Amino acid sequence: MRLKQVSVFVENEPGRLEAILEVLEGAKISIRALSVSDTAEFGIVRMILDKPEEGLQALRQAEFTTRVDWMLSAQIPDVPGGLLNSVAKPMAKAGINIKYFYAYIGHAGEDKAMVVLKTNDIEKAEEILKSLSVD
């Protein structure tokens, strides 16, 4: 499934993540998944929100630097090798580069885990996930 990810640029300083979360709380937006990638100076906060457009608007109003990207979600079996066999192996075999991925609180059953991933070829990656019925 395709999902919209909202990314925010933050300086690596105390209180910045808090500021983002306060904006989202104020707009009554819930975070479904979150990943932070950082250097010593700055970070990129990537989020899957229950209401991405509203969240984006609230963050922009608060003068954050933001962007939106399409991501793919995959529901994978919650067993050893699940991620390997349902995502990593088939993508590698198809020559698709996974740029990054992180875990996602979806509404899957107890025996499933969810991840969101960004690849260099969303169309092809989507087909692969569909063919494996993990989309």
Place this chain on the structure above:
Amino acid sequence: MIRDPENESMPRERLERLQLERLRAKVGEVYERVPFYRRTLKEKGVTPDDIQSLADLRKLPFTSKLDFRDNYPFGLMAVPMEQVVRIHSSSGTTGKPIIAPYTRHDVDTWAEIMARTLTSAGTTENDVLQNAYGYGLFTGGLGFHHGAELLGATVIPTSTGNTKRQILMIQDLGTTVITCTPSYAITLHEAAREMGVDLRDTTLRLGIHGAEPWSEKMREDIEDRLGIIAINVYGLTEVIGPGVSVECPYKCGMHIWEDHFLAEVINPETGEQLPYGEEGELVITTLTKEAQPVIRFRTRDIISLNPEPCDCGRTMVRMSRLTGRSDDMLIVRGVNVFPSQIESVLLEVEGVEPHYLIVVDRQHAFKTDELEIWVEVSDEVFSDEMGKMENLEKRLRSEMDSVLGIAARIKLVEPRTIARTEGKAKRVVDRSEL
């Protein structure tokens, strides 16, 4: 090649006699015709008769950019409008544009000076010269155009912009000389590379660059990337436009055309004249300009003058490479750094808003060892991929290094970090203020 050896290589004694003669005539003229000069001379208790030697120049009052603004648009003009054949203008740093009127004679003199300038840079009548300075109100376009035509070169008036077409023209029309700002030369290289064109393989052999401060390192970059000789040229709208001074092929300073422009260097704080060799603010008095002569114009450009005869045979004094304006200069590890240079890099790196802050550790007045530049990250350049953000940082760092001639630390910051102020933004802060 020297276009006008009689004037360009005149013994300095004879040159000084000519300068004094012209200065006295010009001061008399403006005293009589321009109320502004009559007033400022009277305020200093000076009359034209007090100018008996070139040393008396220091008795005369300065003219500043502010005086141009206060006397906008025609308050500094010395001839009736019927005699004016053209008006140029520049944006001016203080809000109102600088108005530059020219008589027929001024236009002809300017073309001759520009033909001299182009020849000094190495252009001949056999060259195909592509003029990528802006045509219109800006003095750059038409200034180079008329000089090149008078010289007899073939002129392609491309003006600025449409970079792909510029490259096409270079390839198809056999351009040998490109005239443009140094940053545009870099832009040409980048666009050419994207098109799969190596400018080093074209007929291009010479670049004449000015209108913004650039470093020796940037010259090396341009020469290397375009496969040309890059020559530095200098001018000011208030004085005449391009053609006040230019390098010769020895690239050891820009020869000021002293038969037309009298140059001095002053201490920008005290206004005191400085001896040759010392760094200070360049002050220019026009000796031949008719429509709008200017007396002791404070350029705000920091340079030094070298009167030693040059290997090229010219006797005209050489001014050092110009690095920027006196009002906002910083000295970092002995290198002069100007906010305008930093701005030009940010504008070049597409999408980066020119909101930046220079953070210095200014314990010793304006001297500092560390240069840190904070750059705001806009939505346009922001990426969710760390690699791309690191590349942006890297690219900014290397372009800054190239333009400034020293390494700077780049810090990417959120838009809220740099305070917005009304009017002119504060661009330099001391670390202790943060």
